[in-house]
Amino acid sequence: MPKLNVINVSGETVGEIELNESIFGIEVNGSVLHETVKNYLANQRQGTHSAKTRAEVRGGGKKPFRQKGTGRARQGTIRAPHFVGGGVAFAKKPRDYSYKLPRKVKRLAMLSALSSKVSCNEMIVLDQLAMDAPKTKNMLNILGSVKAEKKALILMSEKDENVIKSAQNLPGVETALVSTMNVYQILNHTSLILTKSAVEKIEEVYA
Numbered sequence: 001m002p003k004l005n006v007i008n009v010s011g012e013t014v015g016e017i018e019l020n021e022s023i024f025g026i027e028v029n030g031s032v033l034h035e036t037v038k039n040y041l042a043n044q045r046q047g048t049h050s051a052k053t054r055a056e057v058r059g060g061g062k063k064p065f066r067q068k069g070t071g072r073a074r075q076g077t078i079r080a081p082h083f084v085g086g087g088v089a090f091a092k093k094p095r096d097y098s099y100k101l102p103r104k105v106k107r108l109a110m111l112s113a114l115s116s117k118v119s120c121n122e123m124i125v126l127d128q129l130a131m132d133a134p135k136t137k138n139m140l141n142i143l144g145s146v147k148a149e150k151k152a153l154i155l156m157s158e159k160d161e162n163v164i165k166s167a168q169n170l171p172g173v174e175t176a177l178v179s180t181m182n183v184y185q186i187l188n189h190t191s192l193i194l195t196k197s198a199v200e201k202i203e204e205v206y207a
Contacts, residue, residue, distance in 0.1 A: 001025065002118050006125050006196060011145035014127050019118065020203045028112045028119065032154065033183065036101060036109035039135060040184040045097040054079050056122030102136040106183075111206065113186040124193045125150060129156070134165035149190035155181055178202055 006015040060079030081089040117123040135203045151172040
């Protein structure tokens with residue numbers, strides 16, 4: 001079973017935690033991670049792009065010059081794609097880019113993401129993370145004490161407004177709940193910071 005030191009907000013080791021091997025110690029599946037990240041990014045696309053085809057561009061109803069005798073190539077409209085101001089060939093139209101992945105694939109990707117953070121020593125477990133009031137400076141000091149990288153994801157078991165507000169103005173630092181975390185978030189941050197209660201909740205959900 002993988003083991004990690006549990007530290008406090010001052011960076012001092014206060015204990016040790018055994019992680020569930022079936023969640024935090026599996027072999028990382030790179031292809032599944034890639035497919036899940038690709039799916040997440042596709043689902044974020046609005047798909048509102050729209051360009052006009054030659055049929056939709058205003059004007060061009062009159063033939064620009066006669067068919068023969070000018071020495072030029074024949075043209076039927078000045079709104080053809082090769083003219084400036086003409087329509088777009090194969091113009092993009094609004095569409096839905098989202099698609100679904102099988103549930104087992106999403107689960108495997110989440111376990112692979114968590115395991116990759118453990119194997120790369122990028123997971124930090126805190127005994128607790130509580131703040132009396134929202135204070136960005138205090139959060140910055142905590143991140144410095146626990147030696148978190150600039151891009152850090154703080155995972156919480158329950159919503160804590162003080163923690164969220166303290167982190168929201170720090171560039172590269174993001175907060176999320178265990179119930180709403182996703183693979184892209186985990187992989188997109190160098191440091192993954194969890195409380196002991198968050199670890200327990202993850203093991204409860206994915207065991």
